[in-house]
Amino acid sequence: MAAILELSGVSAHYGRIQALRDVSLTVGEGEIVTIIGANGAGKSTTLMTICGIVKASAGDVRYLGRSITEVRADRLPSMGLCQVPEGRRIFPRLSVQENLDMGAFFRRDADGIEADLGLVYRLFPILFERRKQHGGTLSGGEQQMLAIARAFMSRPKVLLLDEPSLGLSPMISQHIFRIIKNINEERGMTILLVEQNANIALKLADRAYVMETGSVVMEDSAANLRENADIKKAYLGQ
Ligand SMILES: Nc1ncnc2c1ncn2[C@@H]1O[C@H](COP(=O)(O)OP(=O)(O)O)[C@@H](O)[C@H]1O
Numbered sequence: 001m002a003a004i005l006e007l008s009g010v011s012a013h014y015g016r017i018q019a020l021r022d023v024s025l026t027v028g029e030g031e032i033v034t035i036i037g038a039n040g041a042g043k044s045t046t047l048m049t050i051c052g053i054v055k056a057s058a059g060d061v062r063y064l065g066r067s068i069t070e071v072r073a074d075r076l077p078s079m080g081l082c083q084v085p086e087g088r089r090i091f092p093r094l095s096v097q098e099n100l101d102m103g104a105f106f107r108r109d110a111d112g113i114e115a116d117l118g119l120v121y122r123l124f125p126i127l128f129e130r131r132k133q134h135g136g137t138l139s140g141g142e143q144q145m146l147a148i149a150r151a152f153m154s155r156p157k158v159l160l161l162d163e164p165s166l167g168l169s170p171m172i173s174q175h176i177f178r179i180i181k182n183i184n185e186e187r188g189m190t191i192l193l194v195e196q197n198a199n200i201a202l203k204l205a206d207r208a209y210v211m212e213t214g215s216v217v218m219e220d221s222a223a224n225l226r227e228n229a230d231i232k233k234a235y236l237g238q
C-alpha cells in the first residue's frame, strides 16, 4: 500500500519541553489508522505537527510524497489534508448550512459540492433538520457531527480527527464512529484518528500506533493489538 502520509523521526517542542521524540509512522491510502495513548502522550501534538501548527524540531513529514514541513498550515486544507481539532471548533453564529459552506469555500466544483452536501445530509439527517439553526445552539454531539461534516465538505484526501468522542455519550460516539467508517469505505477517504477511547478506536481502525510520553512504543494491526495482553491491561480496561 502506498503511503499517503509519512512521519520520520519527528520531534517537537513547546519551549524547552519536548513533546515528541523521534516519532515515525505511516498512513496508507484508504486506511484508517489510529494513535492511542494516555492523556499527555503526544497524540494531539502529532496531529498539530502534521498540520504545521506545531513546527517539527527534527525529522520530516511527507504528504503525497513531498515534504510539507515548510508548507504553511493554512495551505494544507486546499491540498487535501484537513484536521478536525479537539473540542470541535464550529462557527457558533453561523447556521449549520453556512458552516458546511465554509468547509467547501475554496472548492470550485459546484456540482461536486452539491453532491457532497447531499451525502452529508444523508449521513447526518439531524444536520439537515437543523440546517437553518445557529451552530452554537446544537448539542455537543451534533456540533461534533457538524465539525466532521464541515471537514468532509472540503473533500480531503486525508482527514485527521482528534478525539471525536471526547465528552460524548457512548451512543452518540458509536453513531459518529459508524459514520467515520462509512466515509472511509464509501469515499475511500484516508483517516488518521486520535483517541483516548482505545476500545472503540481499535475496533474501527486497520492499524494502530501506541504512544507513551512523546514516543511511539508499539505498532501493529488493530486486530493484533486488541488481543495483546499488555494493551488489554493498560488501555482496554480488561
Ligand atoms: N501548548 C502547550 N504548551 C506546553 N506544553 C504543552 C502544550 N500542549 C501540550 N503540551 C505538553 O505536551 C505533551 C503532549 O501533549 P498532547 O500532545 O496534548 O498529548 P495528548 O493529545 O496525547 O493528550 C504533554 O506533556 C503536554 O503537557
Ligand SMILES: [Mg+2]
Pocket: 043, 044, 045, 086, 163
Ligand atoms: Mg489530545
